[in-house]
Amino acid sequence: MSSDSQDPDPYASPVDPDQATVSVPAERTSLWVDMRTGEDWWAIWCAGILLIVAFAAVWVGQPAELAGNLEAGETVEVVSPLKSFLAKPGSWTENPLDSLSGNGVGILGVFLTIAILFAGAMQIRGKSAIGFLKAFPIVFALAGLAYLLAGQSVVKAYNLEYALWALLVGLIISNTVGTPAFLRPAILTEFFIKTGLVLLGAEVLMSRLLALGLPGIFVAWVVTPVVLVSTYLFGQKVLKIPSKSLNMVVSADMSVCGVSAAIATAGACKAKKEELSLAIGMSLSFTVIMMVVMPAIIRATGMDPILGGAWLGGTIDSTGAVAAAGATLGDEALQVAATVKMIQNILIGVTAFCVAIYWVTYVERDANAPGVGVSEIWYRFPKFVLGFVAMSILFSVLYSTLAGGPELINAMIKGSTKTMRGWFFCLAFVSIGLETNFKQLLPQLKGGKPLILYICGQSLNLCLTLFMAWLMFKVVFAEAIAP
Incomplete structure (x- = not known):
């Protein structure tokens, strides 16, 4: 995803995404200056501050004798002192104001936290x-409206999550009255989503990801790159999609883990905002369909819940949708589905790194120019991915080494x-909608090639994924994972 609207263009002249050449890079800023002013780095700093404060609050507020009680086999509930000060609109049936009952202070707390943190960063x-x-x-307020719409009981029953409503709210405004110019300073799509992704790193704990061992790794790490590369080559060689960046973003969105992978990959291949919006729109649409249809197919065919959960985790794009779909099949399917998806989430950083290397080495390389050095790959690499990996490692260590680590981390x-x-994700989806105009998207859908690419x-x-899940969970490691 291009960040030209927020940061200076790092090149002397813009890159044509349809040509395999790149302009001569302008003089690079020093690492110190980049760490002080770069959006990627500030996503890490902002998320890091939030995680430090959140963990410190849980640590200070933990029950007395937590370790001793756990050693004695007692169940101890740890609750974050910040829980009542950070909230989102709740569920409601007839009166929308019911969603604010007991959540008003928490919503205000979120607003003030983000406003102060981001204003300081800016x-x-x-x-x-x-x-x-x-x-x-x-x-x-628009993000809050999206949460409000998603919380209505009937809408919630159909699993129409906040992401879809946030995108629709922004799209309606941008394609009717138009997005007001004075809103532009707060439409920080990349900043919001990158900060959210670094926060997500603290949730992707290594100890949890490896709970299912090699079966989940094979499903997530073997199928995903095969599908990504195959889809990209299909788009280039068969469909002949003009924009390589659109082709790559759609391939990564569909094969890795939806929106998060699309954002990371878009940053690595400098995709246009319109291309990212198109990929996310297709992903969200098919996610809603798959999370309803796939559990029905699994139940109708009498598929084993472990196998069904692994299939869900490896194919449905959104982590939240995976959990929702898995929950309809029972706790066992939910656990397997969520674990496979979280193992797959690790590939966000790997995918972004590999795409960055491929893009600067082959796609944007002039055949008559010297090869691209390691420094250029580092410059183009999405730095926020480093924050994602660092938080995953840090909180995995805390989770496994601290007395009461699981309880403390889960409470945080x-x-x-x-x-x-x-x-952060909801704000990002609203921002994407506000920045997207269908008149700009229509040329990308010309001939229906992106849609064909996604479906194929x-x-x-x-x-x-179904074949690999069956092979790993029901044949190779069947005895090891039997309930």
Whole structure:
């Protein structure tokens, strides 16, 4: 995803995404300057601050004798002191105001936290903090409206999550009255989503990911790259999609883990915002369909819940949708589905890194120019992915080494960081909608090639994942994972 609207163009002249050449890079800023002003780095700093504060609150507020009680085999409930100060709109049936009951203070707390944190970041980065603070209340209100719509009982029963509503709210505004210019300083799509992804790193714990051992790794790490590469080659060689960046983003979105992978990959291949919006729109649409249809197929065919869960985890794009679909099949399927999906989530960083290397080495390389050095790969690599990996490692260590580590980390996630991550993603989806105009998207859909690419790639993904899940969970490691 291009960040030209927020940061200076790193090249002397823009890159044509349809040509395999790249302009000569301008003089690079020093690492220190980049760490002080770069959006990727500030996503790490902001998420890091939130995680430090969230964990410190749980650590200070933990029950006395937590370790001793756990050693004695007692069940101890750990609750984050921040839980009541960080919330989102709840469920409602007839009166929308019911969604605010007991959540008003928490919603205000989220608003103030993000406003203060991001205004400070904008000021230090040399951007307009005042402009951000003037526009942010409206963007936040639109995100709150998306949560409100998703919380209605009938809508909730159909699993129409906040991401879809946030995108629709933004799209309706941008394609009718138009997005007001004064909102632009707070439409920080990349900043929001990158900060949310670094927060997600604390939830992707290695100890949990390896709970199912090699079966889940084979399903997530073997099928995914095969599908990604096959889909990309299919788009280039068969469909002949003009934009390589659109081809890559759609392939990564569909094969890895939906929106998060699309964002990371878009940053690595400098995809346009319109291309990212198109990929996310298709992903969200098919996610809604798959999370309803796939559990029905699993039940109708009498498929084993372990096998069904692994199939869900390896194919449905959204982690939340995977959990929702798995829950309809029972706790066993939910556990397997969520674990496979989290193992697959590790590939976000790997995919972004490999795409960055491929893009600067082959796609944008001039045949008459010297080869691209390691420094260029580092410059183009999405730095926020480093934050994602670092948080995953750090909190995995805390989870496994601290006395009461699982209870403390779970309390931190459930009581604060998961809520904040949801708001960041919701704000990002609203921003994507506000930045997207269908008139700009129509040329990308010309001939229906992106849609054909997604359908063909997802079909391959469904078949290969089901086969690998059956082979690993029911044949090779059947005895090891038997309940």
